[in-house]
Amino acid sequence: MRAYTKITPSILAALQAIVGQKYVWTEADKLIPFEKDEGVEPAYFRRPEAVVVPASADEIAAIMKLANAAHFAVIPRGAGTGLEFGAVANEYGGIIVSTERLNRIIEINEDKLYMTVEPGVITADIQRAAKARGLLYGGDPCSGDSCFIGGNAATNAGGNRAVKYGTTRDQIYSLEVVTPTGDIAHFGGRLKKVTAGYPLQSIIIGSEGTLGIITKLTLKLVPLPKYGADILAVFPTLETALSLVTALPKAEIAVTCLECMDNAVIRVVAAYLDEALPYADEGHYMIIHLDGKCEDEVDEACVALDEICQAQGALEVFVADAEKVWKARKAFTEASAAECPIAAMEDFVVPPDELKTLLDRLIQIGSTTGVLFRGVSHAGDGNLHLDVLRRGFSADEEAAKIDAFEDQACAVVYALGGRISGEHGIGQKRKRLFAKYTDPTAYALMKAVKKAFDPNMVLNPGKLFE
Ligand SMILES: Cc1cc2nc3c(=O)[nH]c(=O)nc-3n(C[C@H](O)[C@H](O)[C@H](O)COP(=O)(O)OP(=O)(O)OC[C@H]3O[C@@H](n4cnc5c(N)ncnc54)[C@H](O)[C@@H]3O)c2cc1C
Numbered sequence: 001m002r003a004y005t006k007i008t009p010s011i012l013a014a015l016q017a018i019v020g021q022k023y024v025w026t027e028a029d030k031l032i033p034f035e036k037d038e039g040v041e042p043a044y045f046r047r048p049e050a051v052v053v054p055a056s057a058d059e060i061a062a063i064m065k066l067a068n069a070a071h072f073a074v075i076p077r078g079a080g081t082g083l084e085f086g087a088v089a090n091e092y093g094g095i096i097v098s099t100e101r102l103n104r105i106i107e108i109n110e111d112k113l114y115m116t117v118e119p120g121v122i123t124a125d126i127q128r129a130a131k132a133r134g135l136l137y138g139g140d141p142c143s144g145d146s147c148f149i150g151g152n153a154a155t156n157a158g159g160n161r162a163v164k165y166g167t168t169r170d171q172i173y174s175l176e177v178v179t180p181t182g183d184i185a186h187f188g189g190r191l192k193k194v195t196a197g198y199p200l201q202s203i204i205i206g207s208e209g210t211l212g213i214i215t216k217l218t219l220k221l222v223p224l225p226k227y228g229a230d231i232l233a234v235f236p237t238l239e240t241a242l243s244l245v246t247a248l249p250k251a252e253i254a255v256t257c258l259e260c261m262d263n264a265v266i267r268v269v270a271a272y273l274d275e276a277l278p279y280a281d282e283g284h285y286m287i288i289h290l291d292g293k294c295e296d297e298v299d300e301a302c303v304a305l306d307e308i309c310q311a312q313g314a315l316e317v318f319v320a321d322a323e324k325v326w327k328a329r330k331a332f333t334e335a336s337a338a339e340c341p342i343a344a345m346e347d348f349v350v351p352p353d354e355l356k357t358l359l360d361r362l363i364q365i366g367s368t369t370g371v372l373f374r375g376v377s378h379a380g381d382g383n384l385h386l387d388v389l390r391r392g393f394s395a396d397e398e399a400a401k402i403d404a405f406e407d408q409a410c411a412v413v414y415a416l417g418g419r420i421s422g423e424h425g426i427g428q429k430r431k432r433l434f435a436k437y438t439d440p441t442a443y444a445l446m447k448a449v450k451k452a453f454d455p456n457m458v459l460n461p462g463k464l465f466e
Helices: 007-020 028-034 058-071 123-132 149-155 200-204 239-242 244-250 264-272 295-311 322-330 332-339 351-369 395-415 431-437 440-453
Strands: 050-054 074-077 095-098 105-109 114-117 172-178 186-187 213-220 227-235 257-261 283-292 317-318 340-347 373-378 381-388
Touching: 007 050, 007 058, 028 050, 058 095, 058 172, 058 186, 074 149, 074 213, 095 264, 105 123, 114 123, 114 351, 123 149, 149 213, 149 283, 172 200, 186 200, 186 440, 213 322, 227 239, 227 295, 227 322, 239 244, 239 257, 239 283, 239 351, 244 257, 244 351, 257 322, 264 283, 264 322, 264 332, 264 373, 283 295, 283 322, 295 317, 332 340, 332 381, 340 395, 351 373, 351 395, 373 431, 395 431
Parallel strands: 050 095, 074 095
Antiparallel strands: 105 114, 114 213, 172 186, 172 213, 227 283, 227 317, 257 283, 257 373, 340 381, 373 381
């Protein structure tokens, strides 16, 4: 592979000519926040050579043309809340292109139910803007208060409401994208159906900034459900709790959220928040949200849900204090980090009906490899987040222990029909296992797609693939 050019004074001058001197940063204090994202592994922390902050798609296109001519790496970045170091520099060096100045909500169309935005808008601001018009934006990652919508599209972010509304891919009509070679392209459309060539917007979504820089998004909106209920069902075992995952669809109860916290996590969270959580000594939680357009519809669903939970052996089913229960769920990572430093984070996804089998197997693998973890799941969509604790092994043993655990865990995940990541992505961290476990033909085709979009390999090199 051709070596990447270092960012020279003449490249900096050319970048300044594109975006203005004020928006090309090379000072250490300005670069430090860009050395990492929210991932926990210091081995991936790296300072970019410069950060460039453009204000338009035209400026980004000019940056990409310069990168191809001079052959330096360009790393797109949203809010930097990713967990896989996809928006962080690596051995190829280069510049970070921050999308923070592309932060306008361009249009909200209440009649036609869409919103057009730039990539640097914070997701929660999109949710609030829709809500103010009596509408709902369905995307809801737990990092919504800080992540950007462009980052959500680039990672195909999921979240708590994905059971009903789907992931970010399901919220997007169309995209404006600067291609790696510096063209401005438009993919997708505000269409209910289309069979007109490959759906390129779907390839960009989830491509983690390797196939293009998203500069505009048209998002779907739906009428805001007027009524909702948060239910906490407490079960005596994890198995009975997870039985809801298959029991609910069979009973045609469409829930918006179905989140599982096992007893070990409940105890850790209760200690961290210093709050008394119900049945913290023995219970396993399923946190359920239901919504609908009329009160009767939600009430009926709650009654049916209660019957099913009782039939599956629930200890108790409450109408939950929504603020308290969701605060407990969202405190998971902070609580496990307070218990013990986190060595690695996993984001496995399997068919929801295989979640229980996966958990059983991971507990076995944890005990044979000497790895302890805490886990919560977006149970309704089969997505399991694990925080692997830095406990029970020395610093020298850590890398080998984690590798052994992840390798064996991945073998089980793929055997169950799952994948290495449900929503966080591959980034830099999961490249080895992604290469090892992905179908070889699929893997080769993905690399060919990358090469077709980015013949000079200047956009986010070393992410997804070696
Ligand atoms: C506390 C916490 C909770 C979280 N909860 C969830 C959750 O519920 N669901 C979930 O899916 N994730 C979750 N995440 C992970 C993270 O917030 C998401 O992946 C989010 O979508 C990243 O958005 P960002 O703007 O921070 O992107 P960044 O971290 O800046 O970038 C992520 C990736 O997207 C690329 N990228 C960013 N912007 C663009 C663009 N405009 N064009 C092209 N590529 C781009 C980057 O190159 C990088 O590869 C959580 C993270 C934290 C810390």
